[in-house]
Amino acid sequence: MKKYICLVFALFGMLSVGSCNDDDPVVSSIPGEDEEVVIPAPEPINPVLVQTLYFDFGSVGEENRGSQTESPDENGHYWNNIYNNDGTHAAINSVFKDFVNSEGTSVGYKLTLNTRFSTNGGSDGGGLLTPDAELLKDFAVSTATEDYFYIESGENGNNFTISGLDKEKAYKFYAFGSRNSTEKRVAYYTMSGLNSYQGELQIAGANLGGEGVNQNIANICESGLVYPDEEGTLTFAVSRSTGAYMAINALKLEEYTDVERPQTFTSLTITGSAVEEGEVPMHVISPTDKVSNKFEAFLSLQSGKFSFKGVTPEGISTDIGKGHESGVVAMNSYGISAEVTGPVYIVVDMSKKSYTITPVEEWSIVGSVTEGGWNAGAGVPLAYQGKGVWGGRVKLTGLGTASDRARFNFIMNKSWDYTMKRISDTPNEVAFSNSGYSSSDINLNHGTYNITLDLRRFAFYIDCGEEGIDPFKISVMGSSVANGQGADSNHGYAYMFGELQDERFKNQETRLPWYTSGISIGGNSTLNLLARYNDLLYDCGKYVIFGLSLGNEGIHGAADQQAIYNQFKDNMQTLIRKAREDGKYPVMMNNYTRGDFEESDYRYVKQMNLLIHEWDLPSVNMLGAIDNGSGKWADGYQNGTDLYHPNTEGHREFLYAMVPSLFDAIEAGKILPARVSGTSYTLAGKVLEFTPEETVHPFTISFKVKGATDGTIATFTNGGNTMGTLKIQEGKVVYNSPSQGKIVGGDVTDNQWHVVSLTHYYAQGRTLLYTDKSLAGELNEKLTVGKFIIGDNSSTEGREYSELFFYRSAMNEEEINKLCDGSMLKSSLEIYAPLDGSKSTIENLAQSMNTVVVKSE
Numbered sequence: 053m054k055k056y057i058c059l060v061f062a063l064f065g066m067l068s069v070g071s072c073n074d075d076d077p078v079v080s081s082i083p084g085e086d087e088e089v090v091i092p093a094p095e096p097i098n099p100v101l102v103q104t105l106y107f108d109f110g111s112v113g114e115e116n117r118g119s120q121t122e123s124p125d126e127n128g129h130y131w132n133n134i135y136n137n138d139g140t141h142a143a144i145n146s147v148f149k150d151f152v153n154s155e156g157t158s159v160g161y162k163l164t165l166n167t168r169f170s171t172n173g174g175s176d177g178g179g180l181l182t183p184d185a186e187l188l189k190d191f192a193v194s195t196a197t198e199d200y201f202y203i204e205s206g207e208n209g210n211n212f213t214i215s216g217l218d219k220e221k222a223y224k225f226y227a228f229g230s231r232n233s234t235e236k237r238v239a240y241y242t243m244s245g246l247n248s249y250q251g252e253l254q255i256a257g258a259n260l261g262g263e264g265v266n267q268n269i270a271n272i273c274e275s276g277l278v279y280p281d282e283e284g285t286l287t288f289a290v291s292r293s294t295g296a297y298m299a300i301n302a303l304k305l306e307e308y309t310d311v312e313r314p315q316t317f318t319s320l321t322i323t324g325s326a327v328e329e330g331e332v333p334m335h336v337i338s339p340t341d342k343v344s345n346k347f348e349a350f351l352s353l354q355s356g357k358f359s360f361k362g363v364t365p366e367g368i369s370t371d372i373g374k375g376h377e378s379g380v381v382a383m384n385s386y387g388i389s390a391e392v393t394g395p396v397y398i399v400v401d402m403s404k405k406s407y408t409i410t411p412v413e414e415w416s417i418v419g420s421v422t423e424g425g426w427n428a429g430a431g432v433p434l435a436y437q438g439k440g441v442w443g444g445r446v447k448l449t450g451l452g453t454a455s456d457r458a459r460f461n462f463i464m465n466k467s468w469d470y471t472m473k474r475i476s477d478t479p480n481e482v483a484f485s486n487s488g489y490s491s492s493d494i495n496l497n498h499g500t501y502n503i504t505l506d507l508r509r510f511a512f513y514i515d516c517g518e519e520g521i522d523p524f525k526i527s528v529m530g531s532s533v534a535n536g537q538g539a540d541s542n543h544g545y546a547y548m549f550g551e552l553q554d555e556r557f558k559n560q561e562t563r564l565p566w567y568t569s570g571i572s573i574g575g576n577s578t579l580n581l582l583a584r585y586n587d588l589l590y591d592c593g594k595y596v597i598f599g600l601s602l603g604n605e606g607i608h609g610a611a612d613q614q615a616i617y618n619q620f621k622d623n624m625q626t627l628i629r630k631a632r633e634d635g636k637y638p639v640m641m642n643n644y645t646r647g648d649f650e651e652s653d654y655r656y657v658k659q660m661n662l663l664i665h666e667w668d669l670p671s672v673n674m675l676g677a678i679d680n681g682s683g684k685w686a687d688g689y690q691n692g693t694d695l696y697h698p699n700t701e702g703h704r705e706f707l708y709a710m711v712p713s714l715f716d717a718i719e720a721g722k723i724l725p726a727r728v729s730g731t732s733y734t735l736a737g738k739v740l741e742f743t744p745e746e747t748v749h750p751f752t753i754s755f756k757v758k759g760a761t762d763g764t765i766a767t768f769t770n771g772g773n774t775m776g777t778l779k780i781q782e783g784k785v786v787y788n789s790p791s792q793g794k795i796v797g798g799d800v801t802d803n804q805w806h807v808v809s810l811t812h813y814y815a816q817g818r819t820l821l822y823t824d825k826s827l828a829g830e831l832n833e834k835l836t837v838g839k840f841i842i843g844d845n846s847s848t849e850g851r852e853y854s855e856l857f858f859y860r861s862a863m864n865e866e867e868i869n870k871l872c873d874g875s876m877l878k879s880s881l882e883i884y885a886p887l888d889g890s891k892s893t894i895e896n897l898a899q900s901m902n903t904v905v906v907k908s909e
Contacts (some may be wrong), residue, residue: 110199120197173199178232209490237295247403325356326390419460530599532574535579538697578623646697654683676861735843749814798823
């Protein structure tokens with residue numbers, strides 16, 4: 053690939069882009085400069101160093117993970133420590149202050165973490181334990197180099213802000229990063245204020261520091277001068293060029309006076325005879341949404357000249373044209389000859405008065421969803437459509453792994469140096485991964501799509517194309533539990549539900565080939581799903597299962613838990629509404645347990661689940677699957693020491709709480725059930741029978757009964773060999789366990805309607821009996837139920853029944869009370885039969901294909 057790069061040493065002696073591993077960057081200029089006009093070079097500026105600050109980033113509080121740096125160090129320098137304050141993380145919005153300069157004098161600066169950083173180091177974390185003073189000089193302080201902040205593999209552009217700076221001064225950064233790993237890891241460090249500098253530093257790699265030394269031991273990223281913005285702040289961002297985890301161990305900040313603050317521009321337009329469209333507005337590069345003085349544009353150049361028009365914050369329009377050498381601009385109207393024609397990428401940095409032009413040979417899609425995988429040279433190409441737009445109809449055949457869902461990036465010129473990703477928490481905005489924005493890969497499962505990359509708007513668009521919406525695809529959109537975390541190979545409840553549907557189709561239990569499509573991302577909250585809602589549209593399925601939790605929303609430890617509750621409620625309603633507006637049928641997984649939940653957390657979880665029960669959509673009672681009775685995982689179902697995720701068996705309990713034929717019922721036109729009052733069915737010499745679909749572990753059976761005569765009112769098989777019974781004995785409801793023991797319930801001799809509810813927590817090993825709202829007692833047992841029989845065909849005594857419910861999950865006291873009060877609780881509901889004796893058949897109004905039959909033998 054032929055590339056023309058114009059980099060400028062003038063004004064401040066710094067580069068637009070640099071390599072922190074090379075002493076002498078190579079600079080090439082655009083040939084064929086206009087000889088008719090001679091532009092004088094500006095007078096050089098000689099900055100004066102005022103003071104220096106040192107920062108140690110790392111981990112404290114854990115054995116062998118690192119230490120703070122004590123001051124003064126062996127060189128007599130004073131340090132400022134930035135460290136973890138939330139376990140192994142430094143929390144977002146953390147503020148560090150009371151800083152001193154290298155001589156120990158207090159300064160009024162503050163450092164604020166705009167994103168979370170992970171921390172590690174020491175002998176267990178791969179930091180640089182024994183720095184060499186000859187190589188690192190004033191950075192050779194072991195407590196500073198041994199530990200570090202870092203960004204995880206799924207993060208990009210994590211950053212912090214230094215505030216309280218003097219905007220009339222300039223600042224220079226020296227950044228050191230090192231972590232022991234054979235993987236080649238190259239970080240981008242971006243420092244930005246009024247202007248910006250980006251440096252590249254290799255922090256790890258096989259033999260990087262010499263034979264057998266797999267980490268950086270010598271190189272330091274040195275920036276040019278960077279000016280604070282109008283508020284006196286500078287931002288430092290960490291992103292990746294190559295590899296997974298990017299570290300920052302230590303930082304030195306120099307402050308300079310006798311500098312000239314650059315003229316700022318709020319907008320820039322490229323214009324002239326060389327511009328195919330005559331005039332193209334440039335896009336401001338500003339990760340912090342502040343004036344950055346840096347602009348970019350994709351356009352097509354032809355023979356001729358071009359120049360720029362800038363607008364200052366005061367609204368003054370300024371002509372910007374040819375400078376004193378190639379790649380330099382000056383305040384004049386002289387045109388710059390276009391020596392490159394065709395599609396190009398132009399970047400202008402007005403703080404340095406420089407520009408670069410890169411020919412665009414190709415844009416392609418590269419990732420796990422493409423046939424060539426993560427090979428930058430084997431992507432799926434997009435065709436140039438004109439006006440800065442690339443696109444086409446593409447077939448993506450790659451498959452993500454269980455733990456790493458299918459995703460891609462846009463790659464320019466088959467080079468990872470030009471990787472375009474989605475800006476975090478935006479639906480479809482994009483930026484180069486090295487430009488300082490917090491960004492992420494674009495999630496997309498295999499299929500055929502129309503994909504457009506619009507680099508006038510710096511956005512991408514995906515639609516389902518000619519194939520349209522897949523009527524059998526069930527998108528599962530949520531967070532880590534929905535993505536299977538904790539289960540073997542991340543094959544969690546969503547994956548298991550897909551496998552179950554495949555088995556049902558093969559066994560002809562369903563005529564429809566349902567399958568699940570995972571679009572869940574660990575750590576997501578309702579805010580994240582709203583921000584990436586387009587992921588759902590791009591998945592092109594008719595159905596969506598939302599799988600989120602109050603835990604990720606931040607309920608645990610929140611200062612205002614009611615506000616978190618309201619946020620979850622309101623945002624979920626928005627997501628449900630949006631899904632329906634886009635022609636999708638939503639299903640909701642309700643809230644579940646967590647290993648660190650406290651009583652207040654549990655109370656809000658139960659309150660939210662009661663609300664979800666009554667929402668106008670199908671839902672799944674996950675809490676009743678593996679709750680231990682206090683909001684934590686039942687014993688044996690937590691994923692080891694991981695407080696936040698169930699293990700494989702825990703995911704399987706969630707699966708058992710899902711109605712197997714739910715989507716068959718929806719497709720068959722069954723609507724959400726509503727309660728029916730005033731009906732009854734008299735059983736004398738006959739019974740009602742049903743068998744739950746597939747395997748059942750947790751369950752609740754509830755029905756109304758009237759008639760005080762002693763006798764059996766319900767039975768069920770357990771494991772195919774034993775029988776459990778519900779009876780009226782001496783006027784009381786009695787549960788006789790199929791294993792051992794019994795529970796004696798309330799008195800029902802008043803010949804009035806009473807609600808009998810038997811609920812079983814398989815994971816806890818508990819069965820509870822309620823008569824109306826009263827808990828009669830409980831037994832410790834684990835049941836695997838089969839057929840249920842309502843009534844007793846050996847008796848000719850008539851007894852009335854009404855409203856038979858069967859749920860594939862256990863229910864807590866609050867849910868039983870709501871059921872008795874007449875609420876329609878729908879989560880995990882497989883059977884709801886009003887029991888109307890005036891009809892010839894027993895209706896099941898629940899959204900399942902299961903049936904209740906009448907038998908007289």
